[in-house]
Amino acid sequence: MIRNHRRPTGASRKEAALRSFGSGTRVPTLAAVLDIIRERTTVSRVELAEATGLTQATMTRAVRKLLAMGFVHEVGTARSNGGKPRRLLELQPEAHYQVGIQFDRFASVGVVVDLAGRIVARREMPGPGERRPREVLAEFAETVRSMLDAASIDRSNVLGIGLATHGPQDxxxxxxxxxxxxPEWLRFPVAATLADLTGLPVVIENDATAAGIGLQARGDSASSFAVVFMSGGIGSGLIIDGHPYRGSTSNGLELGHISVDATGPRCDCGNRGCVDNVASPTAIARQAAANPELVARLGLGRDPLSDFSSVGRAAIAGDPDAAALILLSAQRLSIATVSLVNLFDIGRVVLAGSAFAETGAVYRDAVQQVLDESVFMRHVHGTRVELADNLTEAAAIGGAVVVLRNRLESPTVGDWAAI
Amino acid sequence: MIRNHRRPTGASRKEAALRSFGSGTRVPTLAAVLDIIRERTTVSRVELAEATGLTQATMTRAVRKLLAMGFVHEVGTARSNGGKPRRLLELQPEAHYQVGIQFDRFASVGVVVDLAGRIVARREMPGPGERRPREVLAEFAETVRSMLDAASIDRSNVLGIGLATHGPQDxxxxxxxxxxxxPEWLRFPVAATLADLTGLPVVIENDATAAGIGLQARGDSASSFAVVFMSGGIGSGLIIDGHPYRGSTSNGLELGHISVDATGPRCDCGNRGCVDNVASPTAIARQAAANPELVARLGLGRDPLSDFSSVGRAAIAGDPDAAALILLSAQRLSIATVSLVNLFDIGRVVLAGSAFAETGAVYRDAVQQVLDESVFMRHVHGTRVELADNLTEAAAIGGAVVVLRNRLESPTVGDWAAI
Structure with missing residues (x-):
């Protein structure tokens, strides 16, 4: 019998994933090496070569580059059994900083993170609402300035800004x-405009994917999981062995627009019975608005995200109407998440986004229960549902991490041939 | 503005995909090189190096290996502009053969293919039905013997057998x-038993994934597309830049068990409103059986796949009850396919499997129409729906291709370090 698939299991899985990462896509090697240095705190070149499957000569060149950029430094030596002393490397978290901003219609959040992905400054801002892109981007620029001032970070030490928001995007x-x-936001040069306003490089990224990248870069660098992201709407992202799944035009995983009711009402997107229309915070706020007693009791009528928060708090406090709405949302989201898990065959789902701030535990438990009962592969492997750390900032942190990755992957820095 | 994603477009896309293929996963290099040789008919080592991004030294080693295995041979020289003559390589299709067998409960089909993926022998067989694994596998073994005899192929020239069937699988x-x-099939050693019975190596593969691999290996080796596979049930597979998407346990894309009705009847799988329960041939045969006039008119009551074929032929001939059943199936399948496309962000869907033999064009047109109206990304890129060539044999061909790939990827043959 041919062994048709050498699937790494248990302890070897992560290492194999890293190895394929290292030898695989030629560009992200520096990012992978930096991830391992961060994870292991201190590590020698030999250990790095072993963990990535790269040759020691290649690793020596990669480390030389990271040293020259100031991303890592040497912190002494360790003596291996009988061999010559190995110099240990350590991340230099304060060498550079990155800014991340996540926004949707109703809310925005900005962070400044260091090379270890730790938040050193944070600001909440209003969402764009009906405002023009230029006005909103000017506000973002002002927030960036304010955060950097507050954290006493010189602009020359900032690698750039990552804007995480809804798709589709180019x-x-x-x-x-x-x-x-x-409509003004359609094809508006958001990245170029914010770059002009701040003097910093700017990238854009899908919010759910950004949340996944942020979680991955701060945790296990070779992990695989899906992100269910909920702010005003519902989205999702997927990280496979540490790599974001992008799809053909970098707009994968439109979870909000998968149908949970083939005969349901037509959505603006053209599809019927989209889960976004029945389960998203915007949808729940709309349903709450149809109940005058609930509106009066909770003082609803602000923006949908605020109203959704009020409904969530009331549900936790025992309001039966509010609890019914949250439960309906959680059940519909669970059904869509089963589809996601059945299609991608994944073992871990992380909930992220500010909409989970109040009732995240309710959603987590509801989704877990439905996955436990309904995932096709559940007799082969379970699927674990978790709430993200930093629910509200996860996507902004990921935007910042994308900036770092891009810097390490840029042809003049990270090119395989050059290191 | 940072260029955050160097997405290859147009002409460069395929080449970039191949380059990432070649330098990426270390093992499948020989398979990638063989694919290009097959696609270009005749090609020089220099052209191969250019197409894959591999160094000429590496390509020379890879070609030496393929020559030694008899997979390719030299067919003369071409003089490039001013340089020295380049020796041209060509696939040796008859050097080796592979067997593929696709089966589900109701039907089986076996093929023998050459190195170019061309069918040289073919047999239809009954499906396992309620029979024991050992009896069915003995029938498969006898069919393999019969096909090889009919095509006058010596067993020593056969690389192995690929069994394509439903998942989940280990x-x-x-x-x-x-x-x-x-229940007897659960964890029954199907591969080992068939290997014992035939003396040939045996691998198993998901049927929908196999269909995708078969289509990819006979067409554009770097293409990306989803397969919607329908035999008794509904499954799907995904090929990204020529690579099958596998998920965490090689059981991705359980399209049949995604929900199109969150409040629908509970499926055996635990989920509600699974598309398999309303749209699959088995489901349509069940629905047809509930209409006594239709049963009498079409002489139904055999196995579900045969009954589904009868309903399909009647629908084409204008029977309104039959047409209504096929249309319902096509519509529900379309909704599920929109979810697939929205999640994976793909631009091409191929329908494969024997259930599309009668009414494939009806399904193709229905799915195309719903995708055109409902895919979230349709304003950014369209999604094309196609019927596979060799609808009925696609998965069996793919099973055979997997055998070839595994041979090229086996550590003693295709290891990067060794070539």
């Missing part, structure tokens, strides 16, 4: 391919 | 992880 062009929140 | 162990078609 990430190369730095534009949104959707007339959301208003 | 491909490493060569067993099914589901009590289908009967």
């Amino acid at each position: 990430r190369e062009a730095g534009v949104l391919l959707t007339p959301q929140p208003t | 491909r490493e162990a060569g067993v099914l992880l589901t009590p289908q078609p009967t």
